Amino acid sequence: MGITKNRDIEKADNKSVVKDLEKPLIDDKKNVGEKDHKESLSMVLFSTAVAVCGSLEFGMCVGFSAPAQSAICNDLNLSVAQFSLFGSIITIGAMIGSVTSGRIADSIGRKGSMALGSVFCIAGWLAVYYAMGSVLLDTGRFFTGYGIGIYTYVVPIYIAEIAPKELRGGLTTLNQLMIVTGSSISFLLGTVVTWRTLGLTSLTPSVLLIAGLMFIPESPRWLAKEGRDLEFDDSLGKLRGPKANITAEAAEIKETILALQSLPKARVLDLFDPKYIKPVIISVGLMICQQDGGINGIGFYASETFQFAGLKSGKAGTIAYALIQIPITIVGVILMDKAGRRILLLISASGCSLGCFLTGTGFFFKSQAIFSEWVAFLAVSGVLVFIASFSVGMGAIPWLxxxxxxxxxxxxxxxSLVCIVNWLGAWVVSYSFNFLINWSPEGTFWLFSGFSLLTIVFVVKLVPETKGKSLEEIQATLNS
Structure with missing residues (x-):
């Protein structure tokens, strides 16, 4: 009897303790004001801003060739074939960077990988700036390619791993926003400064990234995977704010890590295991769809395309191309966690197909010497429709x-596998674009239009919706 009474008292005391523990947590949650909410997001936003300096560098690298083409060819006496090699060798460097990016990110962390990418980009731009011939020019372009090949993988991974699930889509899409911003900056600056000045200016984002890395935390998921528990708690605490209760999120991350630690270290061949083949097909397929739509050919040589269409100077079209990317990408960022990934992919692919069809039709009219007054309008408007459509979905979502x-x-x-597929496609398109245009301008753009139609089919059949789900919930859905 006495024992039973003591147990009842102990249970009551335990309930009281639990209530006392829960009460401040509940009260804190109710009393978290706007100021506390901002504080809890400030480090995530700052860390994202630092990381996307790599994306800005990416954009400035790929945007450099379009406004600089004529000046470089004249100053260094380059042929079309030599400039095609210069324009496309960045993708070869990026392919090699992509092959190593995953292992580098797993070995030295997400921050260490971004720092390494910055070093290569800075060295590459200095080589471009001092180049007096094609050898140093191509070497610098290759180095910048290797750097952005690392950025390609690690920047969206880092952002996805630090962001709260309700903000992950929008924050990760900032990667694409900064890529198009960098491209637009290169396009616009290239119309008013020399190509050497443009090259020197383009190393600025990498310098800012290296400086910013000193003030942001490492990815908590990577730290948990490495067994660095104290640093994990510190990193997650900094990212969620001093007043946030990180217990549940930390437990979920660690539980997932513990489950994964029993598995052997993955090799590329392991990706073809039946339990991983679905995400591999989805990711690789989206990268093929992204590149086969023609983005790197159209983007790298936009100025020459506009001149070929009949504009006296490609500058006006290039400026329009640069200006349209940023606001449309912002729309995509806003809609990412509202409309969802799939619907934006479908809208984007449809617009890309329409834009390439219009441009191809304009070039067809030119080749047939009919409706000459429509040629420039259709070609230019088609390219602008294409880049606007690409910016709203196909640019960012495959990486997300x-x-x-x-x-x-x-x-x-x-x-590594996904990135090398992407950059291989980028090299094929960027290197062959000038030759394809000389073969058949209308055929080239109609081919791109057809690939975008195939993208619609692929998305409808295979791509899942990941909006609003934690990374762990997405894994559970794919494995169900």
């Missing part, structure tokens, strides 16, 4: 989905 759907223990191998 890639960062979301792979389990943590295979992200390194999977990221």
């Amino acid at each position: 989905i890639m960062s979301e759907i792979f389990p943590l223990h295979i992200k390194g191998a999977a990221g």
Whole structure:
């Protein structure tokens, strides 16, 4: 009897303790004001801003060739074939960077990988600036390619791993926003400064990134994977704010890590295991769809395309191309966590197909010497429709989905595979674009239009919706 009474008292005391523990947590949640909410997001936003300096560098690298083409060819006496090599060799460097990016990110962390990418980009731009011939010019372009190949993988991965799930889509899409911003800056600056000055200016984002890395935390998921528990708690605490209760999120991350630690270290061949083949097909397929739509050919040589269409100078079209990307990408960022990934992909692919069809039709009229007054309008408006459509979805979402759907223990191998597929496609398109245009301008753009139609079919059949789900919930959905 006495024992029973003591147990009842102990239970009552335990309930009282639980209530006392819960009460401040509940009260804190109710009393968290706007100021506290901002404080809890400030480090996530700052860390994202630092990381996307790599994306800005990416954009300035790929945007450099379009406004600089004529001046470089004249100053260094380059042929069309030599400039095609210069324009496309960045993708070869990026392919090699992509092969190593996953392993580098797993070995030295997300911050260390971004720092390494910055060093290569800075060295590359200095080589371009001092180049007096094609050898140093191509070497610098290759180095910048290697640097952005690392950025390609690690920037969206880092952002996805630090962001709260309700903000992950929008924050990760800032990666694409900064890419198009960098491209637009290069396009606009290239109309008013020399190509050497443009090259020197283009190393600025990498310098800012290296400086910013000193003030942001490492990815908590990577730290948990490495068993660095104290640093993990510190990193997650900084990212969620001093008043946030990180217990549940930390437990979920660690539980996932513990489950993954029992699995062997993934190799590329392991990606073809039946349990991983679905995310591999989705990610690789989206990268093929992104590149086969023609973005790197159209973007790298936009100025020459506008002149070929009949504009006296490509500058007006190039400026319009630069200005349209940023606001449309902002729309995509806003809609990412509201409309969802799939619907934006479908809208984007449809617009890309329409834009390439219009441009191809304009060039067809030119080749047939009919409706000559429509040629320039259709060609230029088609390119602008294409880039606007690409910016709202096809530019960012394949990278976002890639960062979301792979389990943590295979992200390194999977990221390398996906990135090399993307950059291989980029090289094929960027290197062959000038030759394809000389063969058949209308055929080239109609081919791109057809690939965008195939993208619609692929998205409808295979791509899942990941909006509003944690990384762990996405894994559970794919494995169900």
